[in-house]
Amino acid sequence: MQIEPYAPNQLDAVIQLSLRAWEPVFDSIQNALDAEVYRVFYPDSWRVSQQKAVEDVCAAEDTNVWVAIDADSTVGFVAVKLHSEDNMGEIYMIAVDPDFQSQGIGTALIEFALAWMKDAGMAIAMVETGGDPGHAPARYTYEKVGFRQLPIARYFKKL
Template sequence: MDIEIRDIRGDDRETLLELSLRAWEPVHASLREALGAVLYDRMIPDWRVSQRTAVADAIDDGETLVRVALREGEIAGFYAVRIRSEEDMGEVTLLAVDPDHQRAGVGVALTGHAVDWIRDQGMGVAMIETGGDEGHAPARRAYEKAGLAPLPIVRYFQAL
């Protein structure tokens, strides 16, 4: 597994924005199926816009650390992490792996790197949240391989 993780650079921005759309497309298809079209469309009217905004906000936020993974010389994924000192916790707020690099250990490497960084900041807990739907299954596998323990939580929604 030849994966290098480095700080984000200014010219990485558009690559990460586009990568996030490719990575989360199957996730949003799964969410739409799980929630139903009416509810999903009310909750997430345009997932591409909200996804790009979330990634851009993380990149621009001075309190969020963003790092990228390189595999075979290409950007293969990234993570964003924030420290929540008052809770003795670091939270991985975003993690994405380009579909062309999935199942190659990139997600596990990114997760492990983020957890190590959180530990190095003196935090006692690392946290990452993901969905329980089929589209998030690869993320759950990567997080568990990296040593994180799941806490099942169920949220219920209804279109009104």
């Protein structure tokens, strides 16, 4: 497996692996949220909004994106934003194809991103994820590479 800069011809592969990777996450979110709130967040299905989110992040000028390649296939990606005013790098988005999970690819992408942030002069790194069961594998990976959680409670109510 190697990590290389994202190229626009990899967009479809990145979208497809992300949607597959995030399916259990969105099942978990749907179970955690009130049904009316969930419908407001994802009126056309979570896949539509997440595809647009991936497209936007891959095209954003303020975001650096790398892909993990294994046997000439795109198997994961990471997107990083730098917040120079806070001297902080942010892992903004990350996904690994479900067929390649639990093989260290997510960890490798995170470690690559952390080294890049440090080389860019950042002093701290941040990543945000959900506290629901669907995000448990992500939390495990973040904690494995040394991130520590700041508990935050975020509540939602349909108006």
